[in-house]
Amino acid sequence: MGQPRADTHHVKTRAWIVYLAVLGGAAAAYVFVHAIRVGPLFNAVGLSAPIAILLGVRLHPPRKRLAWYLVAVGQTLFVGGDVITYNYQRFFGSAVPFPSIGDLLYLSVYPFLVAGILLMIRERSPGRDGASLIDSLIVAVGAGALSWVFLIAPYVHDQTLTIAQKLVSLGYPTMDLILFSVAVRLAVGSGKRPAAFYLMLSSIAVLFVTDTIYGWILLHGTYDNSTGVLELGWALFYILWGAAALHPSMAAIDEPSTITELTIDGSRSSARLRYGLSIEASAI
DSSP states (O other): OHHHHHHHHHHHHHHHHHHHHHHHHHHHHHHHOGGGOOHHHHHHHHHHHHHHHHHHHHHSOOSOHHHHHHHHHHHHHHHHHHHHHHTHHHHHSSOOOSSOHHHHHHHHHHHHHHHHHHHHHHHHOOSOOHHHHHHHHHHHHHHHHHHIIIIIHHHHTOTTSOHHHHHHHHHHHHHHHHHHHHHHHHHHSSSOOOHHHHHHHHHHHHHHHHHHHHHHHHHTSOOOTTSOHHHHHHHHHHHHHHHHHHSGGGGGTTSOOSOOOOEETTEEOOHHHHHHHHHHHHHO
16 A cells, blocks of 8 residues: 555656656757757757646645746747747748747746746745845846846947847847846845755756857857757756756745844844844844
8 A cells, every 4th residue: 555655755756857867868869969950859848848847836836836837837938939930931931030929939938937936036035135135136237237238239239120120139138137137036035945946046047148148149140050059058948947846845945934134233134144143032
């Protein structure tokens, strides 16, 4: 009678490893084995992420399921953009225009991802956490300045682009920056940091770096997708988030932090100091 329960526990704890191995192998095959570098394979890798998220929510129910569902919707929209972009010639009989339906789907991804992460932050830090907010704003301002100089300003001053092309071109680095800023807020805030937490942050970091490189390449020429190098980055974005959802620790990501913000002489204290003061107070 106890064997089925043991098997179920084994599946729950090992599913993320199997997922990483299988999907990682598929992504590597797509990039390095030219004979199978086809759109449907890459689309299958992408589609695995929202499926893994839904399965993870069922296996390891988190406090705030809505946050993960929003991320799953965002991932699905990303896959939709991939399907249109990688199969545009097959669907419509012509080269992919710019902007296209795929661009609309890609840009629709970010509001769902950002909303999902914000819900997690709200659950992790139910009270005020001004210190973390200030820290994340400092990082965001620095990243925003670099993004403006190297990725956004060139499009603003490009007179060869139509209004639609300019808006879409500006939309990508802007949305990436917003997602990055929210991820930094999650990273520096209070709360538990289990393995699933780092897998999720790694997914966002990979997306930000890959998109930044892609944007830089487009500004200085044309991206040759025959190499599949950047596709590996986008595939890792899918796979790492799917693995995060399947990891047994995913339910701990949105657990409320027990650390509350204290202010001493008008200055903000570090998380370690806040934690130490709470321990001392409880001891007294």
